[in-house]
Amino acid sequence: MTTEHASSLRPAAVLAAQRGWWRLLPLVALALLPLVAPPFWRSLTLEVLALAIFAMSLDVLIGYTGLVSFGHAAFLGFGAYAAAFTTERVSENLLVVLPICLASVALYAVVVGFLALRTSGISFLMLTLAFSQMLFGLAIRWSRVTGGSDGLSVARPHIGLGAWQVPLGPDLDLYYLVLAAFAASWWLLSRLVASPFGHTLRGIKENAQRMQALGYRTRRFELAAFVVAAVFAGLAGMLLAMHNRYVSPDTFAWTTSGQGIIMVIVGGAGTLVGPILGALLVHLLESVGSSATESWRLIMGVVFVLFVLFAPKGIIGILRRLRRSKESPRA
Amino acid sequence: MSDILRLEHVTRRFGGLVVTDDLSLRVAVGERRALIGPNGAGKTTLFNLISGVLPVSSGQIWLQDQNITARPAAERAILGIGRTFQRNNLFAGLSVFENVCLAARRQQGLSSRVFRPAHRYAAVAEAAQGVLAQVGLLDRAGSIAGQLAYGQQRALEIAVALAARPRLLLLDEPTSGMAPAETNQMIDLIARLPPDLTLLIIEHDIDAVFRLANQITVLSFGSVLAEGAPDAVRQNAQVQEIYLGLPLERAD
Numbered sequence: 001m002t003t004e005h006a007s008s009l010r011p012a013a014v015l016a017a018q019r020g021w022w023r024l025l026p027l028v029a030l031a032l033l034p035l036v037a038p039p040f041w042r043s044l045t046l047e048v049l050a051l052a053i054f055a056m057s058l059d060v061l062i063g064y065t066g067l068v069s070f071g072h073a074a075f076l077g078f079g080a081y082a083a084a085f086t087t088e089r090v091s092e093n094l095l096v097v098l099p100i101c102l103a104s105v106a107l108y109a110v111v112v113g114f115l116a117l118r119t120s121g122i123s124f125l126m127l128t129l130a131f132s133q134m135l136f137g138l139a140i141r142w143s144r145v146t147g148g149s150d151g152l153s154v155a156r157p158h159i160g161l162g163a164w165q166v167p168l169g170p171d172l173d174l175y176y177l178v179l180a181a182f183a184a185s186w187w188l189l190s191r192l193v194a195s196p197f198g199h200t201l202r203g204i205k206e207n208a209q210r211m212q213a214l215g216y217r218t219r220r221f222e223l224a225a226f227v228v229a230a231v232f233a234g235l236a237g238m239l240l241a242m243h244n245r246y247v248s249p250d251t252f253a254w255t256t257s258g259q260g261i262i263m264v265i266v267g268g269a270g271t272l273v274g275p276i277l278g279a280l281l282v283h284l285l286e287s288v289g290s291s292a293t294e295s296w297r298l299i300m301g302v303v304f305v306l307f308v309l310f311a312p313k314g315i316i317g318i319l320r321r322l323r324r325s326k327e328s329p330r331a
Numbered sequence: 332m333s334d335i336l337r338l339e340h341v342t343r344r345f346g347g348l349v350v351t352d353d354l355s356l357r358v359a360v361g362e363r364r365a366l367i368g369p370n371g372a373g374k375t376t377l378f379n380l381i382s383g384v385l386p387v388s389s390g391q392i393w394l395q396d397q398n399i400t401a402r403p404a405a406e407r408a409i410l411g412i413g414r415t416f417q418r419n420n421l422f423a424g425l426s427v428f429e430n431v432c433l434a435a436r437r438q439q440g441l442s443s444r445v446f447r448p449a450h451r452y453a454a455v456a457e458a459a460q461g462v463l464a465q466v467g468l469l470d471r472a473g474s475i476a477g478q479l480a481y482g483q484q485r486a487l488e489i490a491v492a493l494a495a496r497p498r499l500l501l502l503d504e505p506t507s508g509m510a511p512a513e514t515n516q517m518i519d520l521i522a523r524l525p526p527d528l529t530l531l532i533i534e535h536d537i538d539a540v541f542r543l544a545n546q547i548t549v550l551s552f553g554s555v556l557a558e559g560a561p562d563a564v565r566q567n568a569q570v571q572e573i574y575l576g577l578p579l580e581r582a583d
Contacts, residue, residue, distance in 0.1 A: 196436050196444040196452065203433045206422040213382060213420075214434045214495050215408030216442065224443075 027183055034175050043243075046175050048283045049182040050239045055263035055275035056189050057232035062261070063270030064193055065225045066205030067120075071128030072233055073256035074112070074135050078105050079234030080241035080251050081139065084152040094157040094168065094177075098238070105234030106227050113226035117219055132252055139249035151248030154241045168242075178239050185232055189272055192228065201225050202270075259286075262300070266307045268314030277315045333395070335360045335499050335529045336381065341390030343373075343380055343553075350376045352553035353390070358499075358546075363530045365544035367537075369573060372550040374533045375417060378501050381531075382414045383407040394499070409437075413497025417504045417533075419484045423477030427468055427487055430476050431459040434494035459494060466490040466520055482513040486520065493524075500524075502532045506539055518542055541565075549573070 030049070034042045054076055061067045082101040090096060116127040139146045146152065156174070159166040168174055192198050200221050203211050208218045241247045250256070259282055267278025282300065289296030311318050336358040343351035350373045358364050366374050379385040381392060383404035391400045399407055422430050432449070435458040436442045450456070463469045466486040471479060476487060485505065492500060505521060506514040518539050524530065534540050540547065540561075547564040549557040557567045564570055 191446055191448075194448045195446055196441050196449045198445075199429065199433065199436070199449045200442045202425065203422055206424050207420065209384075210416075210420050210422065210491070211433070212404045213384075213408055213414055214491070215405050215437045217403075217405045221443070 027179075030179055031176075034172055039171065042175055043171065044283070044287055046171075046178045046243055047240070047287070048280050049178050050236045050243065051263070051283050052276040052279040053182055053185045053239070054233050054236040054260055055267065055279040056185060056272050057229040057236070058260045059264050059267075059269060059272055059275045060189065060193070060201070060225055060229045060232075062264050063268075063272075063275075064198060064205060065201040065222060067117075067222060067226070068125050068261070069116075069128040069226075069229075070125045070254070070257050070261070071112075071130070071132030072229070072260050073252055073254070074128070074132035075105055075109060075230040075233035076237035076240070076256060076260075077132075077135060077139070077247070077249075077251035078108055078230075079237030080154075080247040081146065081152070081237075082234070083238040083241045084154045084247050087155040087157060088152070092155050092157045093160040095159060095161065097157050098235075101238045102231050102234055105237075106231050109227045109230030110223070113223045113230075117222050117226065129254060129257070132254065132257060136249055136252035136254075139252055146249070149249055151246055154245050154247060156242060156245065174239075174243055178243070181235060181239055185235065186272070186276075189232065193272060197221070197224075262304050264314075265312075266304060266314055268316030271314070271316045274314050274316035281315070333360055334358060334393075335362075335395055336531070337393040338381070339391045339393070341380060341392065342388045343376060343385065344388045350553050351380060351387075354550075354554050356548065356555065358529060358531060360529055361526055362546050363544050364532065364546045364548060365540045366531060366533045366548050366550060367535075367540055368550035368556070371552075373553040374550055375503060376553075377550070378414060378503055378531075378533065381407075382412055382501060408495060408497075411496075411498035412501070413492040413495050413499070414501035415488045415492050415503055415505065417507060419481075419488055421476045421484060421487060421491065423475075425476060426472065427463065427474050427476050427479065428459055428472040430487060430491050431462050431494040432456070434491050435459050435462070438495045462490045462494045465493065465523075467516075482509055482517075485509060485513075485517065489520065497528070499529045499531065502530060502534075504533050504535060506534065506536050514539065 030045065033045055037045070054072070058069065058072045061069050061072070079101050082104050083097060086097045086100045090100065112128070112131045116124055116131065119127060140149050156168055158168055168177060200216065203216070204218050204221060211218050237251065263278035263282050264275045265278070266281060267276065268274025285296060285300050285303070289299055293299070307314060313320070334357045336356070338354055338356040341351055341354045342349065354377070366377065368374055376385065380387055383399070383402060383406070387400060391398060393399065394407070394410055394412065397410065399410065402410070422433065432455050435455045436449070436452070439454060439458070441452055441455065460469060460472070463472055466489055468483060468486055468490060471483060476484065479487060489502070489505065502521065506517050509517060514536060521530070521532070521543055532543060534543070544561055547559065547561055548555055549564060549570050551573060556573065557564055557570050
């Protein structure tokens with residue numbers, strides 16, 4: 001099948017949620033893309049894929065559990081710094097780096113989640129923001145370990161099993177690593193939100209009090225969702241750090257968390273696939289827009305406001321409305 | 332007969348206001364106990380204390396031989412206390428089917444499974460369908476709960492509680508806000524519930540009380556004013572005084 005076909009079928013694949021193999025078309029297109037696209041676009045696509053993992057993970061919190069975290073960048077940055085520390089001090093083998101990164105993010109998320117989830121609503125939002133600002137401060141101040149505002153360099157890892165070693169040096173290898181991580185995240189998170197656990201999260205979002213009256217210990221489920229979301233954000237952070245070969249305190253900045261929220265809302269919260277589209281839109285605006293005009297942030301702000309006002313269910317909401325009106329005009 | 336629920340000297344204060352005042356109560360297994368009393372008598376507060384939404388200020392609550400005074404609401408639900416709410420308290424954005432599935436899934440211990448799609452658990456779907464059939468909502472299974480007619484939402488409120496298979500069910504004004512015909516349907520529905528399920532019912536509709544209850548507790552200012560079989564309570568002079576000295580009729 002040609003790429004032309006693939007792109008025209010993409011919205012259909014997105015909407016035919018349950019028909020499994022349609023979903024593979026975008027992945028096939030993404031796998032073929034670096035063979036035809038120049039390095040700039042390949043690098044941009046890689047970043048979109050990593051940010052899409054980040055946005056999907058945030059959607060588990062915002063769209064499914066109803067927890068609006070304004071500090072999700074903490075886990076993106078934590079994963080990135082964990083990658084820097086591990087590749088420098090422990091090993092450059094991905095099979096070592098990956099579990100260390102994910103496990104340390106999970107551990108940190110248990111602590112943050114345990115404290116932040118004692119509150120809800122605005123207090124939860126402020127606490128998550130405070131925790132990410134704390135890491136931001138730590139990354140700048142504790143320069144002996146974190147390199148301060150200069151950041152740290154990150155080595156490209158290899159995959160090694162005994163004598164068998166595959167270097168991931170060239171950008172193309174890393175692209176396929178990120179693509180594989182994206183596909184795995186998408187698949188795992190799709191399973192998760194469709195599972196009983198995912199339905200439990202939706203119940204909590206709808207009516208936590210009634211869930212308790214039915215015997216759900218809601219805070220445990222919220223904590224589990226928080227840790228899962230953090231681990232996937234940490235994965236995205238690790239991949240971005242390996243791609244950039246560098247981490248800086250800016251990863252922790254509240255603007256990164258804010259962009260995550262914009263990706264989720266603009267794409268369509270509670271849909272998983274929406275935040276992927278949100279990540280695409282926001283990152284395109286940022287990288288293409290910032291080279292074209294100084295005021296790209298203004299444009300992004302306007303786009304966000306327009307979505308909140310006129311399409312609060314995001315891109316996916318618009319697509320669903322279009323499909324409905326095609327099926328039954330004036331419904 | 333063994334008691335399923337025992338309250339011993341339960342007091343609940345809100346600041347200086349004593350809403351539940353040294354109240355003791357025993358409910359036997361399989362009883363249909365109505366709680367009546369004027370507004371402000373502390374009936375819903377009592378439900379909140381029993382179900383664990385509110386902690387007691389002092390006193391003890393026992394579920395059979397377990398002291399549940401300090402247990403959180405979720406644990407009490409797991410131990411078998413179910414409740415409905417005076418105002419519909421559903422998962423308004425989810426389907427009718429999913430509303431009962433959430434309860435059934437928890438009851439079957441499946442709610443934290445992470446991999447298989449939720450709809451593939453046949454036992455959950457079966458339980459949910461059973462409960463929806465029981466309350467007459469099977470044909471609305473696919474509707475969004477928040478879009479049901481008010482009376483149907485009241486029925487779903489009970490279905491959700493039933494799907495968690497409680498031993499003790501607290502019904503907070505099941506017929507409130509209903510038209511007479513709907514009220515009759517609701518009373519029939521409650522009357523058909525299995526006899527081993529103990530019911531504690533707050534109800535203002537006195538006809539409903541006398542049709543459903545085999546024991547009545549009259550509350551006034553947070554304590555028990557009278558208690559006994561319906562006929563005995565009906566004859567009680569003090570009770571008649573509270574209901575304005577008239578033969579018992581619809582109070583509001």
